[in-house]
Amino acid sequence: MSTEPAIDVLGDIEPQGRDDQYEPTSPWWLSGTPLESEHHRLMRRRTVHIPWTETTAEKLTDAERARLAATWMRRSEAEYLAVSTFSVLAIDLVAARAPADVLSLCLRAGIDEIRHAEMCIRMAQIYSGKQNLPPPGMSSLPDDPTRPKLHQALANTMLVSCVSETYATTVLSATRDLTTDPTAQAVLTSIYSDEVMHARLGWSYMRHAIEIGGQGVIDAAAAMLPRALRGVANVVEAERPVGEVTTAVRTHGLMTPAEERVIFSTCVREVLVPGFEALGIPVGSALDDYGDTWAHAA
Numbered sequence: 552m553s554t555e556p557a558i559d560v561l562g563d564i565e566p567q568g569r570d571d572q573y574e575p576t577s578p579w580w581l582s583g584t585p586l587e588s589e590h591h592r593l594m595r596r597r598t599v600h601i602p603w604t605e606t607t608a609e610k611l612t613d614a615e616r617a618r619l620a621a622t623w624m625r626r627s628e629a630e631y632l633a634v635s636t637f638s639v640l641a642i643d644l645v646a647a648r649a650p651a652d653v654l655s656l657c658l659r660a661g662i663d664e665i666r667h668a669e670m671c672i673r674m675a676q677i678y679s680g681k682q683n684l685p686p687p688g689m690s691s692l693p694d695d696p697t698r699p700k701l702h703q704a705l706a707n708t709m710l711v712s713c714v715s716e717t718y719a720t721t722v723l724s725a726t727r728d729l730t731t732d733p734t735a736q737a738v739l740t741s742i743y744s745d746e747v748m749h750a751r752l753g754w755s756y757m758r759h760a761i762e763i764g765g766q767g768v769i770d771a772a773a774a775m776l777p778r779a780l781r782g783v784a785n786v787v788e789a790e791r792p793v794g795e796v797t798t799a800v801r802t803h804g805l806m807t808p809a810e811e812r813v814i815f816s817t818c819v820r821e822v823l824v825p826g827f828e829a830l831g832i833p834v835g836s837a838l839d840d841y842g843d844t845w846a847h848a849a
């Protein structure tokens with residue numbers, strides 16, 4: 552058993568990268584070369600201790616385990632793609648000569664996403680018994696070489712960080728609240744603590760970009776907003792793995808699609824729209840598009 556207190560898990564974050572309890576998360580996804588030790592050093596940074604052996608997966612039925620394995624595998628695929636998302640965003644930010652702190656945090660976000668992918672892969676293994684990896688691939692971001700680099704960087708920051716990562720924090724927080732399995736709870740806590748910073752990166756850069764770019768930046772942001780919201784809504788609306796979301800499954804970090812719709816709608820209304828309006832960015836029909844009708848359509 553861990554001697555860690557059950558509450559205040561975020562207090563376990565060690566900013567200097569010391570973590571005596573660290574162990575490779577998904578060793579079957581490593582190169583088998585001397586790079587591994589440096590990788591572990593990177594992965595330990597800001598880590599939340601994950602009590603891998605305290606999983607309560609053995610109490611679940613086969614169907615429940617299959618449902619959770621499929622969901623955590625799908626999450627690993629999304630986290631894996633997010634590595635490339637931040638890599639591409641970093642290129643856009645470099646092209647726009649973004650401030651050094653924005654660049655370093657963007658590149659670090661990519662490293663965080665590798666850690667998230669590793670954790671989700673291991674969670675899938677806990678439920679399936681199989682050491683699977685996400686398929687190869689990368690995400691693509693909108694690219695318009697004819698427009699100013701600042702507008703390109705700003706628009707993709709809005710998509711990736713302000714909208715996607717802000718939604719991620721709200722859905723992770725809600726999911727974590729109903730998760731009682733200690734391993735799933737710690738994994739969600741760890742991911743959540745990083746996603747908060749990934750969202751903050753975007754809102755901060757947005758403010759900076761408006762300060763230096765004025766109305767052109769506001770127009771570029773307003774033009775991207777519907778596309779960014781639709782992108783996340785597509786994920787929320789997507790088909791889920793087969794299998795019932797039982798009461799027990801919910802305690803391992805899973806909500807129903809209907810619940811996620813309500814969370815996205817609430818996030819648009821209470822977080823995203825007020826945030827963009829505070830920056831002077833017109834939000835168009837966002838409140839109507841993702842209001843009660845959309846939230847309860849499933």
Ligand SMILES: [Fe+2]
Nearest residue numbers: 630633664667
């Ligand atoms: Fe992530």
Ligand SMILES: [Fe+2]
Nearest residue numbers: 633716746749
């Ligand atoms: Fe993220």
